[in-house]
Amino acid sequence: MPEHIPTTPGPHAVPEVAVSTTSTLATRTGSWKYQVPAYHDRVAPCNARCPVGIDIEGYMNLLREGRVDEARDLLLEENPLPAVTGRVCHHPCESACNRRVLDGAVAVHAVERMLGDLAHTRPAPVVKAPPRDERVAIVGSGPAGLACAYHLARMGYGVTIFEAAAEAGGMLRLGIPEFRLPRDVLDKDIARVSAHGVEITCGVQVGTDVPWSELTAGFDAVCISTGAHTSRALGVPGEDLPGVRPGLAFLRDVNAGKRPDLGRRVVVVGGGNTAMDCARSAMRLGATVTVAYRRTREQMPAIKEEIEDAMAEGAEFVFLAAPVEFTAKDGRVNAMVCERMALGEPDASGRRRPMPTGEMLTLEADTVLTAIGESSALRNFFPDVEGGDSGLRVDALGGTSRDLLFASGDVTDLDRTVADALGAGKRAAIGIDRHLRHHKGDTAELNALRFADGNLSAARWAGRDPVRRTAPANTVVTPEHVNLSQFRRVPRHGEPHLPSDRAVQGFDEVNAGLGTAEAMDEAQRCFNCGVCTECDVCLIYCPDAAISRAPGGAYVIAMDYCKGCGLCAAECPRGAITMSQDRP
Amino acid sequence: MKKVMVGNHAVAWGARLARVEVISAYPITPQTQVVEKLSEMCADGTLAARFIKVESEHSAMAAVIGASATGVRAFTASSSHGLLYMHEMLHWAGGARLPVVLANINRAVGAPWNIWTDQNDSLAQRDTGWVQLYCEHNQEVVDTTIMAFKLAESLNVPVMLMLDGFYLSHTAEAVDVPDQEMVDRFLPKREAPYRLDVERPHAFGGLVKPDAYMEMRWMQQEAMREVPETLAAIETDWQRMFGRSYGAVESYRTEDAELVLVTSGTVTSTARAVVDQRRAAGERIGLLKVKMFRPFPSAQVREALTGVPCVAVLDRNVSPGHGGIFAEELRSALYDLPHAERPEVFGFVLGLGGRDITPAVIDDVIAQARAGKAPTREDIWVGVNP
Numbered sequence: 019m020p021e022h023i024p025t026t027p028g029p030h031a032v033p034e035v036a037v038s039t040t041s042t043l044a045t046r047t048g049s050w051k052y053q054v055p056a057y058h059d060r061v062a063p064c065n066a067r068c069p070v071g072i073d074i075e076g077y078m079n080l081l082r083e084g085r086v087d088e089a090r091d092l093l094l095e096e097n098p099l100p101a102v103t104g105r106v107c108h109h110p111c112e113s114a115c116n117r118r119v120l121d122g123a124v125a126v127h128a129v130e131r132m133l134g135d136l137a138h139t140r141p142a143p144v145v146k147a148p149p150r151d152e153r154v155a156i157v158g159s160g161p162a163g164l165a166c167a168y169h170l171a172r173m174g175y176g177v178t179i180f181e182a183a184a185e186a187g188g189m190l191r192l193g194i195p196e197f198r199l200p201r202d203v204l205d206k207d208i209a210r211v212s213a214h215g216v217e218i219t220c221g222v223q224v225g226t227d228v229p230w231s232e233l234t235a236g237f238d239a240v241c242i243s244t245g246a247h248t249s250r251a252l253g254v255p256g257e258d259l260p261g262v263r264p265g266l267a268f269l270r271d272v273n274a275g276k277r278p279d280l281g282r283r284v285v286v287v288g289g290g291n292t293a294m295d296c297a298r299s300a301m302r303l304g305a306t307v308t309v310a311y312r313r314t315r316e317q318m319p320a321i322k323e324e325i326e327d328a329m330a331e332g333a334e335f336v337f338l339a340a341p342v343e344f345t346a347k348d349g350r351v352n353a354m355v356c357e358r359m360a361l362g363e364p365d366a367s368g369r370r371r372p373m374p375t376g377e378m379l380t381l382e383a384d385t386v387l388t389a390i391g392e393s394s395a396l397r398n399f400f401p402d403v404e405g406g407d408s409g410l411r412v413d414a415l416g417g418t419s420r421d422l423l424f425a426s427g428d429v430t431d432l433d434r435t436v437a438d439a440l441g442a443g444k445r446a447a448i449g450i451d452r453h454l455r456h457h458k459g460d461t462a463e464l465n466a467l468r469f470a471d472g473n474l475s476a477a478r479w480a481g482r483d484p485v486r487r488t489a490p491a492n493t494v495v496t497p498e499h500v501n502l503s504q505f506r507r508v509p510r511h512g513e514p515h516l517p518s519d520r521a522v523q524g525f526d527e528v529n530a531g532l533g534t535a536e537a538m539d540e541a542q543r544c545f546n547c548g549v550c551t552e553c554d555v556c557l558i559y560c561p562d563a564a565i566s567r568a569p570g571g572a573y574v575i576a577m578d579y580c581k582g583c584g585l586c587a588a589e590c591p592r593g594a595i596t597m598s599q600d601r602p
Numbered sequence: 603m604k605k606v607m608v609g610n611h612a613v614a615w616g617a618r619l620a621r622v623e624v625i626s627a628y629p630i631t632p633q634t635q636v637v638e639k640l641s642e643m644c645a646d647g648t649l650a651a652r653f654i655k656v657e658s659e660h661s662a663m664a665a666v667i668g669a670s671a672t673g674v675r676a677f678t679a680s681s682s683h684g685l686l687y688m689h690e691m692l693h694w695a696g697g698a699r700l701p702v703v704l705a706n707i708n709r710a711v712g713a714p715w716n717i718w719t720d721q722n723d724s725l726a727q728r729d730t731g732w733v734q735l736y737c738e739h740n741q742e743v744v745d746t747t748i749m750a751f752k753l754a755e756s757l758n759v760p761v762m763l764m765l766d767g768f769y770l771s772h773t774a775e776a777v778d779v780p781d782q783e784m785v786d787r788f789l790p791k792r793e794a795p796y797r798l799d800v801e802r803p804h805a806f807g808g809l810v811k812p813d814a815y816m817e818m819r820w821m822q823q824e825a826m827r828e829v830p831e832t833l834a835a836i837e838t839d840w841q842r843m844f845g846r847s848y849g850a851v852e853s854y855r856t857e858d859a860e861l862v863l864v865t866s867g868t869v870t871s872t873a874r875a876v877v878d879q880r881r882a883a884g885e886r887i888g889l890l891k892v893k894m895f896r897p898f899p900s901a902q903v904r905e906a907l908t909g910v911p912c913v914a915v916l917d918r919n920v921s922p923g924h925g926g927i928f929a930e931e932l933r934s935a936l937y938d939l940p941h942a943e944r945p946e947v948f949g950f951v952l953g954l955g956g957r958d959i960t961p962a963v964i965d966d967v968i969a970q971a972r973a974g975k976a977p978t979r980e981d982i983w984v985g986v987n988p
Contacts, residue, residue: 023804024795032814034758034821035699035796038805045805 043579047562051582053597055575059487060548060593061470064111064126066494069437070103071444071473072096074111074126076485078544079551081129086538090133091142092484095477097130097440098168099161099207101138102190104131105199105529107437108321116547119497122510124543125532132537138206144214147174147480152454155180155237157224160188161436162427163243164211165443166416166450169476171214173451178237179216182223188245189428190436192270193292195299196525198324230400239422239450243443246392246409246428252287256344257388261351265296265389272299280305281384285354286333287311287341288389289318294325296387297333301522307333308381312340312359312372327528330518339379340372344386353382394429406431414464415449416442424450441473448479470494488550488572491596495548499593504555511540550594556586603779609770612740612777613679613705613763614639616747618649619785620703622677624669626654626662631717632767633681633707640677651677659684663691663702670700671806673797675751678702681767682709682723689727692760696731698807699822701754701761701792704732705747708867708918709767710955718956719767721867721919725895725927731822733761733829734896736866740775742848745840748780752789752836757825766918768956769868784843826897833894850899853906855881856888861971862907862945864890864915866928869959873916876964887968892928900935907936913945914971916964917981918953925981926951948974952984 025033038044062075073092080089093100104127115123154170156163159181167177185191186208190199212218222228224244233240249264251257265286271278284300286293289311297307309328311318314337318325329335339356346352356379359372394409404411404419409431416424426442428434448467451457467474470492477483514530515521521528532540552572557565564579565586575586587595607615613636617625625644627637643649654669656662659680666676680688685706695702706724710716724734733753737743743765750761765771798806810818830850841847855877856862865873870891880887890906890913892899907913917926924930929949936944948971953959966984 032817033796034818036807036810036818037796038808041803042805043803045808 042563046578047581048564048576048578051580053582053584053599054577055580055582055584055586055595055597057488057550057573057594058491058596059489059550060491060499061472061494062545062547062549063114063116063494063496064124064547065469066472067110067114068469069110069433069435069441069473070097071441071469071475072130073469073475073477073483073485075544075546075549077133078124078129078541079485079546079549081538081541082544082546082551084538086133086136087140087142088484090137090140092477093130093133094137094142094210095482096444096475098165098211099134099440100130101134101203101207102161102199103436103440104128104134104531105203106190106194108435110437116495116497116500116545117543120502120505121507125510125513125540128511128513128532129537129541131531132534134207135203135531136534137210138203141210141213146172146214149176150174150454152176152238153178154239154241154450155233156241156243157233158188158243158245158427158429159186159208159218159220160243160245160427160439161190162245162429162439162443162446163188163241164208165440166241166243166424166426166447167216167443168211168214169444169447170450171211171216172476173447173480175451175454177216179218180222180224180228180233181218181220184221186218186220188243192247192273193266193295195269195273195295197298197302197521197528198295200527234423238454239424241416241424241426241443241446241450242410242418242429243425243427243439244394244429246394246434248393249388250391250393252341252388252390254341254343256346256351259344259346259351260349261384262344262386262388265292265387266392268387269295269299272303277303282306283383284308284385284387285310285381285383286387286389287354288391289313289320290389290391291320291324292392293389294320294328296389297328298324298331300385300387301331301333302525305385308336308383309333310336310339310341310354310356310381312338313369314338314361317369323529327515327518327521331522332518336379336381338372339381340374342378351383351386353380354386355380392428392434412442412446413449414445415452416446417449417453422453444476445474448474448476451479465492468492488594495593500545500547501589501591501593504589504591505545508543510543511536546592548593551592553591555589555591556595559585559589561585603781604776605779606774607740607777608635608772608774609737609740609743609765610635610707610772611639612743613747613765614643615777615779616744617677617703618643619744619780619782620675620677620748620751620789621786621791622649622651623674624652624654624666624676625678626656626665626669626676627678627680628656628659628662628684630659630681630684632709632771633679633684633705635771636679636705636707659687660691663688663695666702667691667695667698667700670695670702671698671798673792673794675755675792676700676702677704679705679707681707682711685723685727686711689730692727692730692732694807695760697818697822699758699825701751701758703747703750703754704760704762705765706762707765707767707771716955717767719769719918720954720956721764721917721927724762724764725919727762728896728927731759731826732896733759733826733894734764735761735894736764737770737893738868738870738891740770740773740777741846743770744777744779745844745846746848748785748789749833749836749840751792753829753833755792756832756836757828758795759822759825759829764867766868780844788839788843829897830894830899830902848893849902850894851902851906852891852893854889854891856890856906856910858886859888859910860886861912861914861968862888862890862910863964863967864892864913864928864932866892866895867918869916869918869953872959872961873964876961876968879961880968892932895928895931898931898935903932903935904939907945908939909943910945912948912971914948914950914967916953916959916967917949917951918959920951920954920981925949929981949981950984951981957985
């Protein structure tokens with residue numbers, strides 16, 4: 019018995035209380051456990067839901083530590099155009115963000131925009147694998163084509179983009195107005211792709227100026243990323259009247275610097291981003307705008323912020339109204355007759371189907387802009403390639419039914435957003451690389467490139483994912499896995515906007531974005547879902563002091579003492595510890 | 603310094619004068635004022651204690667156990683269901699030999715719900731290894747709270763003191779508040795023989811096998827056996843310094859008595875008045891106040907009651923299926939007396955759930971005890987309409 023432990027005199031010679039004769043290490047509480055904790059980095063929902071496949075959580079973590087350049091480089095591993103997507107992406111990452119259940123999703127787009135803009139003044143080093151002999155032709159320089167070219171160039175391929183328009187950018191330049199995406203920003207992001215050695219040949223219409231056969235013969239692989247430029251027809255009487263025109267054609271004019279005369283009253287038909295861009299552009303040309311949409315506001319496919327901005331700038335909205343006829347006066351449209359709709363059962367998209375009610379409504383109009391979706395006219399050139407009215411059919415790596423012919427972006431039958439196009443371009447690049455190297459990987463190998471069921475990671479494909487993850491488990495963290503009580507409430511940073519009355523005076527960018535300091539603060543709001551940030555909460559809460567810092571980072575659990583209570587897993591702020599009944 | 607204060611504030615003043623270092627408690631009627639007063643004292647700086655807020659009484663007791671194990675002076679207070687919720691931890695404090703002091707405001711236990719006084723809550727804790735002291739008035743409450751720490755720390759046993767809910771907890775009386783400097787001399791800073799110490803890490807409360815468990819229980823029992831003598835010595839000191847003492851039991855006008863009433867808690871004051879009236883009328887009636895229930899003061903009780911023909915025990919509690927609990931323990935203490943000197947013991951159950959025990963009720967007790975030649979039942983219920 020150590021001498022500092024008093025014992026009762028007499029034959030017992032035991033202390034009054036149960037006290038170990040040596041240190042607490044004598045009590046090997048580890049023998050009590052029936053479950054064991056383990057550090058398992060899991061997948062943040064933003065990463066899983068990003069159509070581009072960006073390691074958002076990873077760059078937020080780097081920003082938290084002030085490692086701005088590394089954050090920029092990690093972002094550029096997957097996304098060649100972050101200054102663009104920071105402005106125009108529909109950010110499904112934010113819809114999935116677990117922080118929404120506490121005090122609002124992290125403004126991921128604003129942080130991405132800051133990094134994208136920063137990369138213009140402080141460019142990232144060009145990362146390229148050793149050059150390869152094969153050359154790839156890409157048709158179209160929209161986000162899909164640019165992404166495909168960028169990733170192929172980084173893999174070492176020689177890449178040429180053929181662009182029909184006078185300048186590169188595709189729908190980013192032709193369809194998106196300057197007040198959402200300033201042209202200098204777009205130019206600088208595209209310059210990054212060129213800086214990787216990609217040759218962009220503008221003013222060349224493949225199929226007219228250059229035959230398709232020349233491409234397929236002259237290059238080792240071809241990727242079609244021509245987009246979808248044909249506005250869908252409404253199919254109602256009077257659609258051909260002067261004054262009724264496709265919204266996309268109108269945007270193309272405005273974005274080229276033209277200022278068409280629309281008259282006083284403009285009606286926009288549709289509820290997507292093209293419709294919002296038409297409405298907001300028309301208001302900037304002095305028109306009074308009414309948007310007619312056959313469903314309700316909640317069902318509009320446009321980005322929420324764009325709807326809000328359009329409303330703030332003065333657009334009127336008529337919901338549950340579907341056009342049935344255009345009327346004319348003096349040979350030009352003067353009104354659109356709509357039928358009132360009511361919501362019925364859900365359709366294939368999961369949204370409630372608008373059902374006609376028989377009640378009519380007339381909206382007077384000097385100009386009608388139709389924006390109910392676009393389709394691709396490319397099918398005519400490739401009658402032997404599988405596809406339908408909604409576009410070419412491609413496999414998981416952008417391959418079409420014809421060997422060495424790939425496709426990505428709006429020309430395919432996949433989702434039509436900027437982010438989806440960037441993700442599809444990357445998939446096609448990986449598909450082309452895999453094909454040209456005769457690499458026969460299996461599905462499991464591809465799944466290892468994903469965050470859960472998200473897009474493929476180019477960094478992982480290249481074997482240079484810089485983010486160390488502990489025993490990664492490819493499951494997505496839900497709000498139930500996050501310990502909200504470990505986080506202080508910090509409101510989401512709002513971005514300053516031009517006052518609406520001033521915004522409609524011209525085409526200046528409306529959303530000013532966050533300053534670097536604010537964006538860095540916003541990054542601090544990230545929960546880092548599922549990924550150990552070495553915050554020490556587990557170490558502090560362990561009642562057996564069984565957790566200690568490992569040399570070189572992270573933690574070790576002394577299993578002789580861990581009694582499997584599960585407090586570390588329950589208290590972990592971000593769900594990076596799991597309990598299991600496996601033997602340690 | 604004299605102050606007028608309710609019993610709950612007398613508890614808080616006692617804890618403050620004892621310079622408790624850690625308090626953890628959870629509020630419950632009728633104890634809440636104790637917690638409120640102490641938290642005020644902590645907030646305004648007049649008491650330099652760490653007040654640990656918790657979500658339950660179980661955690662409150664666990665917190666003061668942890669605090670006490672580090673060698674500091676720790677205090678808590680509860681009542682009724684709160685005390686019952688502490689039950690597991692009460693055993694732990696007793697077995698771990700931690701000198702925690704707890705004030706329990708006696709309150710009946712549900713069902714049915716009741717917030718008024720009786721003693722079933724604390725008597726249900728009699729086997730947890732705690733000393734139990736039942737107080738009669740607010741001066742006794744202040745003094746006993748301070749002495750409780752001295753007793754607890756002298757023998758490493760936890761001490762629980764009791765106040766009748768509302769009858770004492772919410773009744774204002776004049777209290778002579780002991781001088782702090784004198785209390786400091788009476789009760790210096792605690793010196794713990796065992797304590798959690800990061801410099802010398804040890805595991806406390808680990809597994810003890812059959813070869814030593816019984817010895818530890820034996821030592822606990824030995825400490826309990828020393829309580830009456832230690833308390834007497836402490837009260838002698840208190841008497842010398844402050845001019846007051848109470849005793850584990852107190853005989854009041856029992857000389858030549860034919861009938862002795864046995865009481866605990868506030869009923870004692872009522873019974874004193876009844877005894878005074880009867881004595882004035884020439885009746886030979888006395889009173890024995892039993893303040894200490896654990897350890898049961900068997901020797902003192904025997905000394906006080908030997909040769910008394912008739913004893914009437916007033917129990918504000920009941921052990922269903924048996925009878926009043928003080929009466930039960932009293933009979934056990936008197937059993938070894940020679941038959942000729944052994945009193946007839948009548949056990950009365952009364953005043954449950956806060957029902958008032960008036961002088962008329964005590965008159966009824968006296969009449970029933972006198973009428974019975976020998977106790978025919980173990981428990982006589984007073985004032986019940988069956």
